[in-house]
Amino acid sequence: MKAARKQGKMESIGFIGAGNMAEALMRGLIAAKVAHSTAITAYDVKQERLTSVVKSMGINAAAGAAEVFAKADTIILAVKPQQAKEALRGISADSSKMVISILAGVRLAALEKLLPEARIVRVMPNLACIVRKMAAGFSLGKRCTGDDADSVKRILASSGIALEVREEQLDAVTGLSGSGPAFVAYIAKAMIAAGIEQGLTIKAAEELTLQTLIGTAELLRKKEMKPEELIKMVSSPNGTTVAGLSIMEDSDVEDIIKETIAAATRRSVELGKKE
Numbered sequence: 001m002k003a004a005r006k007q008g009k010m011e012s013i014g015f016i017g018a019g020n021m022a023e024a025l026m027r028g029l030i031a032a033k034v035a036h037s038t039a040i041t042a043y044d045v046k047q048e049r050l051t052s053v054v055k056s057m058g059i060n061a062a063a064g065a066a067e068v069f070a071k072a073d074t075i076i077l078a079v080k081p082q083q084a085k086e087a088l089r090g091i092s093a094d095s096s097k098m099v100i101s102i103l104a105g106v107r108l109a110a111l112e113k114l115l116p117e118a119r120i121v122r123v124m125p126n127l128a129c130i131v132r133k134m135a136a137g138f139s140l141g142k143r144c145t146g147d148d149a150d151s152v153k154r155i156l157a158s159s160g161i162a163l164e165v166r167e168e169q170l171d172a173v174t175g176l177s178g179s180g181p182a183f184v185a186y187i188a189k190a191m192i193a194a195g196i197e198q199g200l201t202i203k204a205a206e207e208l209t210l211q212t213l214i215g216t217a218e219l220l221r222k223k224e225m226k227p228e229e230l231i232k233m234v235s236s237p238n239g240t241t242v243a244g245l246s247i248m249e250d251s252d253v254e255d256i257i258k259e260t261i262a263a264a265t266r267r268s269v270e271l272g273k274k275e
């Protein structure tokens with residue numbers, strides 16, 4: 001892959017499992033021109049599913065995981081966590097192969113045991129990869145080389161952002177950004193309901209809520225503002241924002257959010273121990 005990059009060629013990437021997350025990552029790779037569709041090879045036990053992604057994106061179908069490993073130097077493992085052993089049964093991959101696992105809770109050590117020579121990377125993606133706004137964390141396994149972090153970032157950047165973290169921090173990544181879309185959606189649901197209660201139509205409440213979430217995130221990112229600064233900017237003395245914020249501040253919202261993310265992180269630790 002390194003050589004391919006130096007020559008300005010696109011990557012050849014394989015997928016074991018062609019479900020929802022795999023499809024989103026494939027679409028990102030193709031849209032960002034990191035890999036041409038003809039340089040992507042996938043295998044899925046569900047023939048119908050495989051045929052559907054192959055037809056819709058013009059990628060190659062493989063008859064099994066071994067064919068994916070033969071055709072690609074970078075292989076994305078995208079089956080369910082409990083399907084990993086079966087998916088990699090009988091595969092022997094040397095150190096020229098980099099395997100990027102997106103399996104929640106399956107540790108590097110376990111994957112390195114299943115593939116004793118390949119370079120393994122563990123990623124915690126999130127559902128926003130479907131719209132190429134993924135927030136992911138990744139950790140390199142012990143056999144990875146110096147260039148691997150750049151390769152992984154390049155591949156994952158086609159679907160959003162990916163930050164390198166220590167493997168033990170992947171549980172916190174899971175709690176914050178892995179589960180995060182559900183927490184933000186929960187807040188969105190409450191805001192929509194509140195807007196309707198205050199007299200808006202469902203459509204107006206939905207549109208205004210979503211645009212407020214998007215606009216706030218963009219303001220924070222593009223203007224490089226801290227949340228506290230933004231809060232101060234919107235809050236005029238005795239104004240509407242101050243009236244609303246006083247309720248939030250008196251209701252321990254911050255503690256509840258901290259507890260929510262702590263609970264998700266703890267569960268990730270527990271699930272990791274079971275694998």
Ligand SMILES: NC(=O)c1ccc[n+]([C@@H]2O[C@H](COP(=O)([O-])OP(=O)(O)OC[C@H]3O[C@@H](n4cnc5c(N)ncnc54)[C@H](OP(=O)(O)O)[C@@H]3O)[C@@H](O)[C@H]2O)c1
Pocket residue numbers: 016017018019020021022043044045046049065078079080081083086087088102103104124125126127178
């Ligand atoms: N969805 C999320 O928000 C999210 C977030 C972070 C991480 N992840 C991780 O992403 C991974 C994929 O999730 P997903 O939602 O994309 O799952 P999915 O839609 O169920 O995709 C997995 C696909 O792999 C197939 N498969 C099963 N065994 C296989 C084998 N031996 N060889 C090849 N293919 C096989 C499955 O077929 P069957 O259906 O017949 O089993 C299914 O089509 C999971 O490990 C999950 O932990 C997901």
